Amino acid sequence: MALGIVMAGTFGAAAQAKTLTISWWGYNGDKLNANIIEPFKKICGCDIVFETGNNADRLNKLKLRDGKGVDVIYLTDSFSQIGIAEGLFQKVDPAKLPNLADLYDIAKNPQGGYGPAYTIGRVGIVYDSAKVNPPITSWNDLWRADLKGAVTLPGITTTAGPMVVLQAGKNAKVDAFSDADKAFESIGKLKANVAKNYNTGSEMVNLVSTGEAKVAVTQDFTLASLKAAVPTMTWAQLSDGDIATLNTVNIPKGSENVELAYQFINFILSKEIQQIEAEQGVDAPVSTKVQLTPEQAKIWTYGADMISKLNRLDYVKLNQAKTDWIDRWNEIFSK
Amino acid sequence: MVKRLSPWLLAGPATLLVLIFLIFPVGSTLFATLTDAKGWLAPYMAFFNSSLRRTVLMRTIEISLITTVISVVLGFIAAYVVAHMPGRLKSIMIIAAVFPLLTGVVVRSFAWLILLGKNGILNSALLSLGLIAEPFSMLYTKGAVIAAMVYLFVPLMILTLAGVLEGIPRDVVEAASSLGAKPFAVFRQVILPLAMPGLIIGAVLVFTGSFTSYATPQLLGGERQMMMGTFLYQRAMVTFDWTGASTVAAIMVVVTIAIVVLMTRLARRMNPMAA
Amino acid sequence: MQTKLHPALIAIASLIFLILIAPLFIILGAAVSDTPFLTFPPQGFTLKWFSNIFQIEAFRTTAITSLQIAFLGTFLALLIGIPAAYALNRFKIRLPSWLSNVFVLPILVPEIVLGFSLMKNITIGLQLPVYTTLLLGHTLLVLPYAVRVVGASLASFDFSIEEAAISLGCPPLKTFLTVVLPNISAGVVAAFILAFITSINDVSISLFLTGPGVSTLPIQILAHMEQFFDPTIASVSVLLMLLTVGVMAIVEATLGLTFLTK
Secondary structure, eight states: OHHHHHHHHHHHSOOOSOEEEEEEOOTTHHHHIIIIIHHHHHHHOOEEEEEEOOHHHHHHHHHHTTTBSOSEEEEEHHHHHHHHHTTOBOOOOGGGOGGGGGBOHHHHSTTSSSOOEEEEEEEEEEEETTTOSSOOOSGGGGGOGGGTTOEEOBOTTSSSHHHHHHHHHHHTTSOTTTOHHHHHHHHHHHGGGBSOOBSSHHHHHHHHHTTSOSEEEEEGGGHHHHHHHSTTEEEOOOTTOOEEEEEEEEOBTBOSOHHHHHHHHHHHTSHHHHHHHHHTTSOOOOBTTOOOOHHHHTTSOOSHHHHHHOBOOOHHHHHHHHHHHHHHHHHHHOO | OHHHHHHHHHHHHHHHHHIIIIIHHHHHHHHHTTOOTTOTTHHHHHHHTOHHHHHHHHHHHHHHHHHHHHHHHHHHHHHHHHHTSOHHHHHHHHHHHHHHHHSOHHHHHHHHHHHHSTTSHHHHHHHHTTSOSSOOOOTTSHHHHHHHHHHHHHHHHHHHHHHHHHTSOHHHHHHHHHTTOOHHHHIIIIIHHHHHHHHHHHHHHHHHHHHTOOHHHHHHTGGGGOOHHHHHHIIIIISOOHHHHHHHHHHHHHHHHHHHHHHHHHHHHHOTTOO | OOOOOOHHHHHHHHHHHHHHHHHHHHHHHHHTOSSSSOOSSOSSOOOHHHHHHHHOHHHHHHHHHHHHHHHHHHHHHHHHHHHHHHHHHHTGGGSOTTHHHHTTHHHHSOHHHHHHHHIIIIIHHHOOOHHHHHHHHHHHHHHHIIIIIHHHHHHTOOHHHHHHHHHTTOOHHHHIIIIIHHHHHHHHHHHHHHHHHHHHHOOHHHHHHOBTTBOOHHHHHHHHHHHOOSTHHHHHHHHHHHHHHHHHHHHHHHTOTTTTOO
16 A cells, blocks of 8 residues: 555656656766756756766666666766677767867767767876875886885776776886786785775775875876865876876667757757856866866866876777786785 | 465465565576586686685685674673663663664774774874884774674674563573572573574574675775675676676575574584574 | 673673764764864864755655655565564474575575666566666565564464464454564564665665666765765764664654563
8 A cells, every 4th residue: 555655656757758868977966957957958848867876887787778778878988988898879970969079089089989078087196295205206106115005096996997007017118908917016016005995086085084095096086175184185297197087978779869868968068068067166178168267277187288198098908808907906905 | 274374375475575576586697607608617617716716705704704703792792781671771772773784884984994094093092002102004904894894783683682582581581590590501591592593593694794795895894805795796897797796696695505504503503402 | 670680791781882882973073074074083063064965956855765665665574574474483384494594585695686686687577667676676675684583583472372362262363463463572673673774775786776767865875975075974874873763763652662661
């Protein structure tokens, strides 16, 4: 009987003519609502529902449903590449996205004909300038003897994890894809400097704020929180450069509202939306039309200059190597 | 006729739920691990041929057993005291026991960071007492994982046992005492056998809970103390290898059942009086 | 009527409870700290992290879903679990011995595998609505508590009392409600509490069984944590604890938490 009442509630919502289903992380929901969802609803006259969760969960669910159930899926590029390999997305028709023309090249077509990126970030090293001397200026500094037990690395299963392996390869002067043995030998040497590896940003911020770690390999969006906890945390200026991370939007192959999905993606790539999102501290812009004051730009990976200096990863190779890398990584850290 | 069927009528709905919503779906998932192209045992051979995976399995068994023993002992003592408290106080204690279960695992691990970390409360105390010269981190060790698990499972034990100990008729205990039995003998020969069903159920809940746990070892042990649950998550959610994950799951289920059967037998042997 | 307790026992138990409670003060401190990160002891005092929860709509909607699912799921599990526990204890001889072990299975199977299998074979296979599968998944998840914990209380129940009542002409259902149930109320309450908390904290099952438009609080918390590291989550924990006190008060008023201390 109680069941009946609940059921009535769920079926009671009359099905609208058009409903756009968006799969995304679920944080910043209120700003997303004000800046994007409400204005878009007015334009399209449709209803919008969300599926929320982290990258892996939502991608796994999409795979289980064989690419059905959602019309637009937000993912970080390392995960959208898995989705592409699994054949879960449609190719994107650039003609249907006029706003693509305004984007930085790196964001237009990052993964061979699939979804564009709507924001950009970077992975680098953050360190406590009060305790780490001399300052960190290269990825190789992670191996320095004075950093014993002071480093926190991203776990191998996170977005930034495999990047550490690639840098370890460079440290051993090899390409980690072709000579994993040497790269992981380097990781083995790095182990003495690791306090603990983290799997979520909040774990890392906790490790730094409680003094367990003084150096972290991390994405740029965590910097503000790190500075709040330890004001002397500093983004390292690396001679060998930071690594780019992109957030992409894709249309799954089982989407039932393809036109609406294109309309939505084009909308979030527009100059107006990109500008608002950047000004409110939600996402860094990828539209070349967006103008930010130095103050607004401070927290972002912003401008042609900075973006051109970033290293891009070969995710196709990475995903092929990942299973083997996870095993080797565990071999070192879980014994 | 109705009398003959009544047990099945009563147990039927719950049995059906387990059958349709667990045995069928999980069964088909586990069955899928046996249809490997390389032969039906290939995924299992691969698992046991890796020293890393064997280490993870042994570590998981060890941590779960230690956690179970400690939780049962502490939970029993606390539940025994709870059962003997007057009403008001008893409610407060039960509520207190429930709280730890409500703190999200992330916040809980933060609390442990504060207690056990380098700048943590325990280190500050030891430093100021002059017992240690250098602060050291107690986190990410087997001990930290066990402490955090015990913290989680003692409340479960208290709640399971409080009801059982409550049900032990007072007059039985008093009769034994008045006949001259020493407190310990009363405990061994009267209370323990009567509490045994609850004790076994509690121990099984704790063991399986720690054996399949994911978040606590992940946050407090990190990679260094990797357990089966963490390993399974990696397989499933990161490498999208659901066959591999199901293989790990099957091994976990078999090991858990084996250990639970052993524990139950052992408990019964120690207590021939318990049915 | 109480038996004497050894002072040492009371001391140990007090210590156990002290340790159980200690981290909660850390969490409470972190939740009111006027810093954008978790810290203890708190620096300054603010309630903004609490108001933050109410400003984020997703917390409200998912909390409502979580509460609905936890109450309904626990209720359904007790509704079918208590009769099963009763049958298993009362008709031991007439039911197969393996049956009682069937009800431990939801705990034996790692949750993530259960969630995955349910989604693969039930949600997609049977095309059930998201909410229904989520509810039934949670019912299944908490069923072991209903059957086993209530069963443990029934194990020490003397069924001859019930027989006496029935032979005096009291109908079976009424006998159960007036004679058996009061005697096992402690077990029922314990099962209810454990089940409710298990359901409201569940991540693995919900991970797979939530879908477009339906999500639960722990999933929302995880989503929030991926991006923000502020004390909002500590405040959510504090609110959950207050909620428990509320639930306990309701239980106390209806079933009696003090188990009718005779």
